[in-house]
Amino acid sequence: MAENENSQEKSEQPTPKRLREAREKGQVANSRDLNTTLVLLGGSGALLVFGGGMLSRIEELIRRSFVLDRDLIFDPGQLQAVLQLRITEALVTLFPLFVVLMVVAVAGPIMMGGGRPSGKAMAPKWSKLNPIKGLKRIFSWQGLMELGKTLAKFTLIATVAGFLLWQLSGSLLGLGHQSLERGLAHAGTLVSWTFLMLAASLILIAMVDVPFQLWNHQKQLRMTKQEVKDEFKETEGKPEVKSKIRQTQMEIARRRMMAEVPKADVVVTNPTHYAVALRYDQQGMGAPRVVAKGADLVAGEIRELARSAGVPLFPAPPLARALYYSTRLDQEIPAGLYVAVAQVLAYVYQLRAATRQGAQEPAPPRDLPVPDELLRRAPPGEY
Numbered sequence: 001m002a003e004n005e006n007s008q009e010k011s012e013q014p015t016p017k018r019l020r021e022a023r024e025k026g027q028v029a030n031s032r033d034l035n036t037t038l039v040l041l042g043g044s045g046a047l048l049v050f051g052g053g054m055l056s057r058i059e060e061l062i063r064r065s066f067v068l069d070r071d072l073i074f075d076p077g078q079l080q081a082v083l084q085l086r087i088t089e090a091l092v093t094l095f096p097l098f099v100v101l102m103v104v105a106v107a108g109p110i111m112m113g114g115g116r117p118s119g120k121a122m123a124p125k126w127s128k129l130n131p132i133k134g135l136k137r138i139f140s141w142q143g144l145m146e147l148g149k150t151l152a153k154f155t156l157i158a159t160v161a162g163f164l165l166w167q168l169s170g171s172l173l174g175l176g177h178q179s180l181e182r183g184l185a186h187a188g189t190l191v192s193w194t195f196l197m198l199a200a201s202l203i204l205i206a207m208v209d210v211p212f213q214l215w216n217h218q219k220q221l222r223m224t225k226q227e228v229k230d231e232f233k234e235t236e237g238k239p240e241v242k243s244k245i246r247q248t249q250m251e252i253a254r255r256r257m258m259a260e261v262p263k264a265d266v267v268v269t270n271p272t273h274y275a276v277a278l279r280y281d282q283q284g285m286g287a288p289r290v291v292a293k294g295a296d297l298v299a300g301e302i303r304e305l306a307r308s309a310g311v312p313l314f315p316a317p318p319l320a321r322a323l324y325y326s327t328r329l330d331q332e333i334p335a336g337l338y339v340a341v342a343q344v345l346a347y348v349y350q351l352r353a354a355t356r357q358g359a360q361e362p363a364p365p366r367d368l369p370v371p372d373e374l375l376r377r378a379p380p381g382e383y
Contacts, residue, residue: 012228014221022221028112029217033149033202033209035108040199042104043097047192050096055188057093061086112213145212153205160201164194254298257329260291261302262309266348267292268323271315275299276323277306278333280345287332288341293324312348314364319344322374340368 014022022028065086165172171190175183223231261267264277265288277292279285294302306313319340326334333341343365350362 010222010224012223012225014218014223015228015231017231018221018223027217027221028109029213030109030112031206031209031213033153034112034206035105037199037202037206038104038108039101040202041196042100044192044196044199046097046100048196051188051192052185054093054097055185058090061089061093112210149205149209153202156201156204157198160198164197168194257292257294258301258305261305262311264291264306264311266312266314266344267302267306268320268344269303269313269315270299270317270320271313273299274317274320274324275302275306276320276327277302277311278323278341278345285332287335287338288345289332290323290327290329293327293329295324312351314344314348316340316344316368318370319368322370326374334374336371336374340370343368 168190171186175187178186260279261277264279267275267277269275274295275293275298276290278288279291280288292302303313305311319337322337323333323341326337347362347365353359354361
């Protein structure tokens with residue numbers, strides 16, 4: 001079992017950040033057998049498709065290259081120009097083959113997920129010149145795996161080649177009875193098909209090597225639990241810092257909330273566990289709003305502020321719980337509490353009028369209608 005320097009097992013799958021950094025360094029899954037198979041298949045396929053035309057053009061090019069005028073032979077300048085022209089014609093003739101080989105050579109790494117070029121991967125690494133590390137790689141289990149694949153490829157190709165020679169022995173011996181041009185054309189076709197079938201046999205090796213390379217790449221990038229925790233701290237921030245930030249944000253929100261208590265029309269209480277401050281403006285509000293609310297210690301602070309600011313406290317345990325559970329800060333109360341809150345506000349307005357006029361205080365409303373479903377709702381949070 002692979003263990004890191006701290007003797008912790010690398011049992012965790014690589015994180016997206018680890019995979020992204022590996023791609024930037026050029027550390028991606030790579031199957032040499034897949035690349036080799038694609039190049040051989042592409043080359044043999046291109047020879048079958050374009051081989052006839054290329055062979056005819058090359059034959060014509062060779063014929064014209066050996067037919068020279070006497071004056072041309074004694075003029076080095078013209079002879080060099082002819083040579084450059086013949087080389088250019090040869091390259092143009094072979095251009096389709098070069099294009100196919102280049103495309104399939106690039107397709108292999110892209111299929112394995114490594115199509116992104118990386119300058120770090122091309123940078124020289126002097127550690128690779130260390131002979132001790134080289135011997136370790138040779139005699140490691142991965143080196144043994146590569147040796148096994150090499151032997152398997154040799155055995156497979158030798159078997160397929162022997163079978164093809166046995167099957168095509170008659171056609172190969174028959175080439176001697178054909179004319180030179182026809183024999184060369186027939187031999188080119190046999191070589192192209194034989195090359196294609198030999199390349200196709202490598203598909204079996206690639207089918208085994210590709211899943212292994214993908215698994216091995218993931219295995220090499222595995223992380224320990226501590227590495228995952230450290231990366232999370234690095235990207236998301238330390239839990240202590242995040243907790244401090246949340247605490248500061250809650251403190252700011254609570255101060256802002258407490259500043260709204262003196263502007264409230266009434267504070268509905270439990271009377272000890274909950275406190276909800278309500279405010280209603282007939283001009284700008286469709287319904288009363290909750291401007292502050294809290295439980296336990298926060299409820300005590302709301303009550304103290306309300307007393308200091310002269311805001312009436314109205315004890316109504318069911319209504320206080322329903323308001324606390326069903327309504328967020330700066331949100332209008334639900335329709336199910338309109339009647340109960342209207343009765344409370346009407347009592348508060350009457351109480352203020354009686355106090356100004358020195359009249360007898362009105363009786364507080366009792367048996368406020370509070371729907372049971374609002375009492376059973378889970379609290380949405382204090383802030």
